Amino acid sequence: MSEPVKSQTIRVVVNGREYTRTVEARTLLVRFIREELNLTGTHFGCDTGHCGSCTVIVNGRLIKSCMMLAIQADGMSIETVEGLANPDGSLSPIQDAFSAHHALQCGFCTPGMMLATKYLLEHNPHPTEEEIRRGIKGNLCRCTGYVNIVKAIQSLANNEEVTL
Amino acid sequence: MSGTTVTTQQTARTQWSGQSIPRKEDERLVKGQGRFADDIRRHNEAYVYLLRSPYGHARIRRVDVRAAQEAPGVIMTLTGDEVREIQKPFMEIAPPPGGYIEDYCLAVDKVRFMGEPVVAILAETAEQARDAADLVDIEYEPLDAVVTGEDALKDTAPLLHGKVGSNVVWHGLYDWGSVEEAKRQADKIVKIDRLHFHRFTSTPIECNAAVVEYYPGSGEYTFWCNNTMPQFAAMFMGPALGIPTDRLHFVTQDIGGSFGNKITTYVYLTICAILAKKSGRPVHWTEYRTDHILGGSHGNERTFLDIEVPVLNDGTILGLSARAIDDCGAYPRYEPLGSVIWSQVVPGVYRFRNVRIDYTQVVTNKCPVGPNRGYSRLQHMWMLERVIDIVAHELNLDPVEIRKKNYIKPDEMPYETPNGCVYDSGDYPRCLDMALKLINYDYWRQRQAEVRGTGKLIGIGIGSTLDSGTNNFGQARIINPELPFSGNGEVANVKLDLYGEVVVTIGTTPQGQGHETTAAQVVSDILGVSPDRVRVLIGHDNARNVYTGFSGTYASQFAVTGLGAVQGAAQKLKREIQQLAAGMMGSDPEEIELVDGTARVVGRPDTAIPFIGLANVVFANNATMPEGLDVSLNCTYTYRPPFKVPDVERKFGNLTLTYATQIHACVVEVDEATGETKILDYAAVDDSGRLIHPQIVEGQVHGAAGLGIGAALYETLEYDAEGQMLTPNFYAYKAVTALDVPMIKTAAIESPSPFSPNGAKGMGEGGGAPLHAICSALQDVMRQTSRAIVHDSFNPSERVYRLLRQQPSARRGVEVISNRS
Incomplete structure (x- = not known):
């Protein structure tokens, strides 16, 4: 029997930039993003896929990056919080709405929460309050009671002018 | 925001304070x-993994780390036997015999809770450290465990800490007024078992x-970490490691929530310090x-027994007596401070004057507790709110009216409580009326009757509570008279930097x-610059030399202590700027006003010096300094609240400076078939003084x-x-x-x-109002059905289901005794 492969070279596109790295087969995607690519805006908050602070978008799907191996992302396109702002560095409508509505306090869950918001609004531009709550139920926040997060998303959901 | 209502005691408006400006952090x-903290990377760092006890209580017979030490990437291991040689037991706050507890950073001889760290492994990667933990061979001899406060007090209970001779950490009798006299005067006495x-x-x-680095050249440890009360940690760690506390350099930056839970991490930081040095x-x-x-920090669990409440027929409550058993888990750590901190709010929002609480804190085979949002006061105020609702329930009184009858009245403020605390201000009846209006109280009372018999039940609940802020640490002496603590305070530095930038440093986390x-x-209002021109350094760093022993972020105090210090420092700087500008422009300091980043002579806007010009004179051009001036433009101020040392014998004194109010009201719907509880409406009215x-x-x-x-409703350990x-x-x-x-x-x-100093009250903890309000609403549901008593603060569907089905013949745990029948 041959030894299982312990490491593998992968190629990913993160926030539009291509990276090629050799990673250990067991490296979680969240660790890869944080430690290999030094994109520390994606956070690590639990070991069970519940808290959502590591949420990223992989090939258009909302993913908890602690539940996926880096090698599974080979050839894929990943979007993290660092890719949200406009090219000139100004805040995107989601970032702006989170700040304006005081939808963040400590800011630790915020990157994952904003990516969940982006995914939600891309698939359902006019969600009801119930749909918003379902859309972010996989992302835990201990600071806000979710009130202002829901309000921030509602402000985007009711705004025809917004381009995410 | 549904609306801020300003009371008649309106405060002066300022340009920046009082406004919801965009947050600088965002x-x-x-x-x-x-x-x-986990974003920090240091060159050549290694990773710690902690192997934790799988048992609640066991003797450690043997620890074999040889295989782990040989595993790939492993640098070293650390066991309790080694720690015993390196570390002195952490200081205990309790006096003997509770103070005989020996607490080390790794388990020594015994494990006392599941999750207690037993072996630390340091390796080149986090994965290698974790892998090596699988190779550690530990032989445990399991011991009987004790997991409730009541059981811990039994003669037959297993002892956690042999040297103490019992499981009691601290015991004290709190007795103010005369409960016996109140019982004689009462029409009825309501007794609640538990x-x-x-x-x-x-x-x-x-x-x-944390990332921890040791520098042998100076003997200094640096902790890039998320501890939220670093100088408290230093007080434990310095003596434990046998080094002066000034060798412990803490750096905090962004912290992803704490709620008190990150105060007691000194145990883990000590493990890291030992490994970093070795x-x-x-x-x-x-x-x-x-x-x-498993091993972080839990909230205090508390059981109240034999509660007796003397009342008049009209619902006036005369007092209260009870036994309280507080379970602090396996090691006290921040405890037994909670055993006095509850007494900041002895009567809650109520007027009764006779209180006797026999208070015992015990250890159990559970994770150590630590401050947790609402720390120690919420347990007590939950009990008080249960008492109010249970009295209303048993005497068939209206839960709103009984509260209003017993609330401290606004014209009694400032109000001295039976134990000498001074409630600074507030209007509880008004907050309650506002909360009831927000939930549309009258509508739901009507709906409540309409839905009866449909399988749904509606309950309306109230939680009236206080968020006491700015501790007088002198209360620690009530726990242990030997403790050299009193007062509180925070320090701030406000300066002009070399090119006139306004920079603020605070000791908080x-x-x-x-x-x-x-x-x-606060600085903007005093120095006349907009907030985006004020740089506030992130977090606590004792190398910045701006901290007190109290520095940190906890116990609802920043608006008072932190902003009090900032205000004082900014005012000092303003005076220096006025002196310097007056000297340079040949006018009086009183004539200098600060506007838009310049110092100018009142009435002569063209005669102005920008901050950069002032800074230049002090920092790079001081031969031009006006004669006779001694200014640094670098001003530090320590805010000290007006406290006295409490009377330890009488357990009497002002224990906190401010008392923010939280009055919550909620409407719940309970499914009779399942006990599932759904919140239909919820309102919170707060009074945090000047905002x-x-x-x-x-x-x-x-x-x-x-x-x-x-x-x-959902969260329980x-x-x-x-x-x-x-x-x-x-x-x-x-x-x-x-x-x-x-x-x-x-x-x-x-x-x-x-x-x-600014009219504000500390706030943020919230006093546990939702626990009070939801239990109150569930009591309102039981009032319509089984007349069961809501006796626990945690009410998941299955407990509500059982309460709904409690038989009339069942022991309800409550009794009303008539004094004059």
Whole structure:
């Protein structure tokens, strides 16, 4: 029997930039993003896929990056919080709405929460309050009671002018 | 925000304070540019993994780390036997015999809770450290465990700490007024057998983490960490490591929530310090969620027994007596401070004057507790609110009327409580009326009758509570008269930097409370610059030399202590600027006004010097300094609240400076078939004195309400009889989600504190109001059905289901005795 492969070279596109790295087969995607690519805006908050602070978008799907191996992302396109702002560095409508509505306090869950918001609004531009709550139920926040997060998303959901 | 209502005691408006300006913290946080503890990387760092006890209580027979030491990447291991040689036991706050407890950073000889660290492994990668842990061979001899406070007091109970001779950490009798006299005067005495406040945790989304580096050249350790009370940690760690505390350099930056839970991490930081020194490597430690829930910091569990409440027929409550048993888990650590901290709010919001509480704190085979949002006061105020509702229930009185009858009246403020605490200001009846209006109380009372018989039941509940802020640490002497503590305080530095930039440094450790923003608002008003031109340094760093022994962020105090210090420092700087500018422009300091980053002579806007010009004279051009002046433009101020040392014998004195009010009201719907409880409407009215940033205050109200709702209905830390934890991760610990918290309606009144430097009151903890309000609403449901008593602070569907079905013949645990029948 041959030894299982312990490491593998992968190629990913993160926030539009291509990276090629050799990673250990067991490296979680969240660790890869944080430690290999030094994109520390994606956070690590639990070991069970519940808290959502590591949420990223992989090939258009909302993913908890602690539940996926880096090698599974080979050839894929990943979007993290660092890719949200406009090219000139100004805040995107989601970032702006989170700040304006005081939808963040400590800011630790915020990157994952904003990516969940982006995914939600891309698939359902006019969600009801119930749909918003379902859309972010996989992302835990201990600071806000979710009130202002829901309000921030509602402000985007009711705004025809917004381009995410 | 549903609206802020300003009371008649309106405060003077200023340009920046009082406005909800955009938070200075937000831009970096929404861009993912925050710097949290696990984001820190040091060259050549190594990783720590902690192997934890699988037993609640066991003797450690043998630890064999040889195979682990040989594993790939392993640098070293650390065991309890080694720690015993390196570390002195941490200081204990309790006097003997509770103070005989020996607490080390790793288990020595015995493990006393599931999750207690037993072996630390340092390796080149986090994965290698974790892998090596599988190779550690430990022989345990399991011992009987004790997992409830009541059992811990039994003669037959297993002892956790042999030297103490019992499981009691601290015992004290609190007795004010005369409960016996009140019982003689009463028409009735309501007796409640037992109320139980459950164990839960705020468990912030960022777990504990640290990068620790030892520099042999100076003997200094640097902790890049998320501890939220670093100088408290230093007080434990310095003596334990046998080094002066000034060799402990703490650096905090962004912190991903704490809620008090990150105060007692000194145990883990000590492990990291030992490994860093021994290995010569920077060491990196980050908890997994399971580590955090198993071995982090839990909230205090408290059982109240034999509660007796003397009342008059009209519902006037004359007093209260009870026994309280507080379960602090396996090691006291911050405890037994909670055994006095509850007495900041002895009568809650009520007027009764006769109180006797026989208070005992015990150890059990569970994770150590630590401060947890609402710390120690919420347990007590929950009990008081249960008493109010149970008295109303048993005497068939209206829950609103009985509260209003017993509330301290606004014209009695400032109000001295039976134990000498002074409630600074407030208007409880008005807050209650506002809360009831927000939930549309009359409508729901009507609906309540209409839905009877449909399978649904509606309950309306009230939680009236206080958020006491700015501790007088002198209260620690009531626990242990030998402790050299009293008062409180925070320090701030405000300066002009070399090119006239305004820079603020504070000793606090914010975790979302927006200190950078509110500090900038205060400085802006004093120095005449906009907040975006005020730089507030992030976090606590004792190398900046701006801290006191109290520095940190905890216990609802920043608006008073932190902003009090900022205000004092900014005013000092303003005086220096006025002196310097007056000297340079040949006028009087009183004639100098600060406008838009310049100092100018009043009435002569063209005669002005920009801050850069002032800074130039002091920092780079001082031969031009006006003669006779001695200014630094670098001003430090320590705010010290007006406290005295409490009377230890009488357990009497002012224990906190400010008392913010939280009055919550809620409507719940209970499914009779399942016991499932759904919140239909929820309102929170707060009075935090003068508001510096209304949006931030409202955010704190929301957050405290969210965690409280979670605790009331979903979140519990459960152990089985052997001390096995049943809820050690987010699979089993059901952290409240967006689906569980309703749109909380809010309103605020502002009763400025006469005691704080700015009229503000500390706030943020919330006093556990949702626990009180939801239990109250469930009692209102039981009033319509089984007449069961809501006796626990945790009420998941299955408990509500059982309460609904409690037979009339069942023991209800409550009795009303008539004094004059």
